[in-house]
Amino acid sequence: MPDGQRADARRNYARILAVAEKEVAAHGAAASLEQIARTAGVGSATVRRHFPTRRALLEAVSHKRIAALGARAHELTGTGDSRAALLEWLDDVVAYCVSVRGLADALAYDGVSDPVHENACSVAMEEAAGPLLRRAVQDGAVTEGVTVADLITLIVGIVRATEHHPDPAARADRLFRLAVTGLSPDRPR
Incomplete structure (x- = not known):
């Protein structure tokens, strides 16, 4: 404001x-x-x-959590194994999205290409996690061409698909693990 x-x-x-x-x-x-x-x-x-817009409301409600996830990405950047650092951050994103209603929707891409209505939450996440992902790609730990937007979209889909499951956190974690295996099948987590 x-x-x-x-x-x-x-x-x-x-x-x-x-x-x-x-x-x-x-x-x-x-x-x-x-x-x-x-x-x-x-x-x-x-x-x-x-x-x-509803998106503006969701972004405002999610602002503190997005900032915390951004800070976490910065904290993990350049530490240890690049794949492990990226996956640790993505685990945090999944856990936040499962536990905080509305966060996945705040991160969802809605196809709006007008920069005035750009998804500020997703932009913040892309900026924060970009260095983590770039390092993992440079190290050969993640397939070249994977973007932060791809990963956020994957997480949003998993969270939305599991929100009515009896144990959404466990189900989301399982699906995310399956996706991770697909990202780098030669390196199990």
Whole structure:
């Protein structure tokens, strides 16, 4: 939120975001914008003024977690085995996405090519994990041509496919392990 906004607008934003975090945690990306407005004590137009799209709301709700994953990628860059570092980061992404409703949807690519509506969460992840992936590719640990976008798309698909499973974390982890084996079949994890 821009710092130049009036104090009441900043308070509304903070209140809406706090309510949205709870609603997204309870209902995922399908959280009702109208319910968020009611609970925050503002009109739905106020919610839409601060968050013009559902993606904008999900990105704001996910901001802290995306920043934490970015910091983790930076922490792992240049440490130890490049494949192990990349896989450790990807494990963290899978675990976050499984445990935090709405995060996978915030990362999902929606096919929008307009930079104004670019997926800020995915861009942040690509920037943070780019060095990890480049090093793994240079070391021959990951197939050349694999992109961070490919890996995020894979994780989003796995998380969405397993969200209604009785044990989504275990199922997502299993599917991710199968995908990893496919990335580098000569090097089991």
